[in-house]
Amino acid sequence: MMKMKNLMTLFFLMSLSLAIAQTDSVLVNNVQFKDSKFNNPHAGSGFILKHNNKLYGITAKHVLFIAKTDSMKTISFDKQLKSWEFKSKKNDKVSVLAGKLINEDPNEAIEMPPKGDWLIFEIESNIPKDVAVYEVREEPLTIGEKIRFLGYPYKNYKAASVQGSLIGFTPENNLKLNVPKGNYGGCSGGPVLDANGKVVGIVSMGYFNQKEQKMIFEPASLDYFKQIITSKNYEK
Template sequence: MIKYLFLFIVGITFGQAQLDSVLVCDVKFKDSKFDNPHAGSAFLMEYEGKTYACTAKHVLFFAKTDSMKTISFGGDLKSWSFVSKTHPSIAVKAGKLINENPEEPLTMPPKADWLVFETSGAIPENIARYELRSSPLTEGEAVSFLGYPYNNEKPIQVQGKFAGFTEDGNLSLDVPKGTYNGCSGGPVLDAQGKLVGLVSMGYYNQKEAKMVFEPSAIHHFQSIIKNEHNNRNTKK
């Protein structure tokens, strides 16, 4: 499936089957007044033989109860699903939140802006599952990101270039000026469709008349998985 990823613009069909390359976070709480059917964008990833569902950690600012102050649901969550907005009946249920941490304050900007879930149940075949790129990006290399802006019924695919790394180790991308609210948590891809980052911080700098776009790099995801493995081995 991965080899087809860059042949699509999101929503193109292959015969009768559509490949959904980006999803939205549909979050429900025990108190339904906090429900949010589009808290952010999301995607699935294959890594070391497992399928993970990923979005941005700061999406929790739009998917939280009043009592949530840390990276933890504290028993308030009813369900978190990753849904095809074009076909709402297609969804992936979230399992365990791997980097849940009741000791980590929910602040902006969050460090290592990944929220990584295990998946629960069967994965529909027409949802893309990305693989990590294994080699470093080079400056000027073509990249793109995918996501659902709020109130959009169709996802967007925005082309850009890799401009280097930030002091915090995030990617720095040269992308067109735009309003991308709601795309947080979407995948950032190289020209072969391999995952290089996750949509995190972006805004238009009026003073410099340029778009600042700084996705969270994949090494943050790898650190989360490594910590999970270490914690699991410690408990044995």
């Protein structure tokens, strides 16, 4: 009897581990243009966010530097986009089709640093069952909290999950994290999460400061997302 219980427990743990492994906690941006020479199957990372019972596809605004045509100069596709998918790197058949770009602005230049490093899409398709859907954290953060971020470094088929801690805020109220030195190119647009898995920001600016010999990692906070959702009447 005891042996049977042990086997059942082992089977449960193996099943749980497999389920976690199969969940797409972060996706990549598969961007297709009408002129296919500008297509990019991995234009940074992205994720699905649920807020006030509405679903959004999220990535970083600055990925438009590598997901654009030559004539695109502003935060607008100008009818040149064929499709934007949030796509799994674990299963080629799993993707979420983006709809309207909510914060499209033909008067805002594609520049660094961007004004609020968020691209916010409506969702056109159903969400596959194994794709993670996150929610926003409403409570303010406190210095010293454990924070982690997710994303797909370029050429990696395994998502990075990097643990850090909050060490402060920038003058623009973005986050300042203490994270290990690493090559995180491709992770831009991935979710930044608190200890309970709630979204507190997105992967935005990060680089290694050679002079100070430390990582500078400053995710975009939720401020811009909330501002856009409110101003575009998506709160209703």
